[in-house]
Amino acid sequence: MNMTTAKKIDAGLGAIVVALGIFVLLQSLPLDFYLEGIPGPGFFPMLVAGALAITGLLLCLSGFFGHKDTSEDFDPPTRSQAKRSLGIWIALVASVLLVPVVGFVIAMFALVGLLIFGLEGKRDLKGLLAVIAIPLLVYLLFVMLLQVELPAGMFGD
Numbered sequence: 001m002n003m004t005t006a007k008k009i010d011a012g013l014g015a016i017v018v019a020l021g022i023f024v025l026l027q028s029l030p031l032d033f034y035l036e037g038i039p040g041p042g043f044f045p046m047l048v049a050g051a052l053a054i055t056g057l058l059l060c061l062s063g064f065f066g067h068k069d070t071s072e073d074f075d076p077p078t079r080s081q082a083k084r085s086l087g088i089w090i091a092l093v094a095s096v097l098l099v100p101v102v103g104f105v106i107a108m109f110a111l112v113g114l115l116i117f118g119l120e121g122k123r124d125l126k127g128l129l130a131v132i133a134i135p136l137l138v139y140l141l142f143v144m145l146l147q148v149e150l151p152a153g154m155f156g157d
Contacts (some may be wrong), residue, residue, distance in 0.1 A: 007063045014060025020093075021052030027096060030074035041149045044142070050073065087119050103153030 024045055031042030077085065095111035102110075112134045116127045142148040 001013050009063070010066075011063030013056070013059050014063055016057045017056025017059060018053050019056075021049045021054075021056055024052060024096065026098075032149075035149060039146060039148045041151055043148060054079035084119060088115065091119070092102035092114060097151065098150050105135060105139055106153065108138060 028042045028045035028049060030039030031045065033046060034040050065117045079097050091111055091114050095107045098107040098110060107133065113131045116131050120127070122130070139150065142150055
């Protein structure tokens with residue numbers, strides 16, 4: 001792959017990441033950033049959206065200005081690596097879209113389950129424990145420790 005192609009890929013991916021950051025920001029705007037003096041349910045999504053937009057912008061700018069010809073060949077991902085990466089992106093976007101409908105906890109269970117069972121193929125006790133433990137620990141971190149109210153979806157009060 002030559003440098004011109006690498007620049008185009010970086011600029012294009014950077015633009016996609018900026019668009020994803022803007023999308024996440026727009027989805028999180030209805031949520032309270034602060035609620036009664038503590039971080040609200042929109043706090044984390046808005047921070048993630050900002051980080052996505054900034055890193056996407058930096059990647060886009062590096063595509064235009066940052067590459068130097070190092071004369072090293074870049075091996076593009078294999079077909080299976082590309083499918084796997086696309087699967088992860090689709091799972092992340094689907095989970096973001098599921099949060100307002102089913103709530104954060106159920107969407108997190110679905111995301112982790114899909115990643116562990118579907119993409120990783122871990123169909124053993126360790127995989128099951130990860131699918132149960134990760135969403136519960138994230139829930140405990142945000143709700144109990146940080147006292148952030150997470151979106152409950154149609155199952156909320």
